[in-house]
Amino acid sequence: MQVFREKDALKQAIRKVKSEGKTLGLVPTMGALHEGHISLVRNALKETDQVVVSIFVNPTQFDNPEDLKKYPRTPEKDLDLLVKEAKDLWVFIPSAYDLYGDKILSERFDFEGLEQVMEGKFRNGHFDGVGTVVKRLFETIEPNKAFFGEKDYQQLQIIRKLTRIKGLDVEIIGCPILREDSGLARSSRNERLSKENRKEAAFIYHTLLKARDLFGTKSVKEITDWVKKSFENHPTLELEYFEIADSETLKKTDQKINGNQYRAFIAAYIDGIRLIDNIALDN
Template sequence: MYIIKKVNILRKKITHIKKTNKKIGLIPTMGNLHYGHIKLILSAQKYTDIIIVSIFINPMQFNNSFDLKDYPKTFQEDCMILKKYNVDILFFPNIDDIYSNDIKNHTFVEVPKLSNILEGQSRPGHFRGVTTIVSKLFNLIQPDYSFFGEKDYQQLLIIKTLIKELNYMIKIISIPTVRLKNGLALSSRNNNLSIREIKVAPYLYKIIKKTCKKIITKDNHEIEKVINLSKNLLIKKGFSIDLFNIYDYKTLMTPTKKSKTIILLASAWLGKTRLIDNKKIFFR
């Protein structure tokens, strides 16, 4: 596995790969890799000839400096995982290689309509940071495919919109959320949960599933009541809720009669850890 830290070296490597007509797959990460990332790699092996994983803890997408500082850094362990699964290139740049100027004054890329709602309201500037770094990686690596998990559904939809509207010739492959046996979605942030919180955290998805089952059988005017009851259950379990509601799967707007698929999006704090999850509902 090649470990590349400098942009100019990466460019030379990409130029060489492009001459071979091999398909390139990109998996953008912030490190602290888990089995969810491994599933992305396994998917990339089916579609591509060259797999590139980036590890970059992107300061532009953090609106909390303490959160940025505390984000887990496990470079050596990450390298062992990537080598085990035959990743070809690890791109591991420094901040100065990605942001040559002060981040606050740096050029950015944004999908405004989708970035400033739902999660974007709770985390101002977060998705602007995501789309900026992803655009930079797309420009540098020029992948044929890029791979993302479905746990961060709003992010996934934003990136798909980015590709469409900026005319990138990149195919996005999304991977269903990877979970523990108890239903808890895998996330680097799970490392911040206390022993007590680890036992409580799986209730988020359990209540999401129960809510979705009830929504399928209810009329529209009863859905709000179902959602409020579920919120109360989560609060009793110790969650502080940011978001728990249903939206149109394609637009993230309030569902209408034309919405063939909807999605329940949830984000909630458990102690100092913010958990997000979702589930699609087919009922219209």
């Protein structure tokens, strides 16, 4: 396994691989790796000849400085996990200066409304930060394919839009959510949960499952009211939002339209730790 800490050295290695006609896959991460990330790496290994895993806690996508400060960082554990998975992986661990230069600032993007709902509504400037760092990674690495988890479904749609509006020649691959035995979506933030809160947080997924069951017979308003009531009655979880939205446009829906596909989205807090999840309602 090769570890690159400067983009110029990585670019040189990439030029050699591409001159040999090999395909390149990218798995962008912020570290604190878990089985969800590893599942992305496995997909990338199956679909491309050389895989790059980037590890970079991107400061421009945090609207809360305290959240950035507390974000888990486990570089040695991350590298151990990756080398066990495949010894020919490349790992890119840049500094903020290497990616951003002297000014750590976001570009401004128009994602045609995708950035203004759900996460964008509650996290000011978040998707400008995501778009900025992903664009820079794509320009540096020039992957043929990039792999993202569906747990951050809104982010996945934002990245797809980014490639279209910026004309970036990379195929975006969405990979299924990997869950713990309890159903809780795997996330780096889970490491901050106590054992008891980790157990309680599975309530988020079970609520989504029930919402999917209700979707066939109940109205959007009835489902939304039921979800809000369920969280109001929960002793430790606090609901930030629950929305049913079009899977493609992410526009919130109040009424189901035949032929459209929908997903349910949740963000909730437990002991000050913010967790998100989603589920397709059409299968």
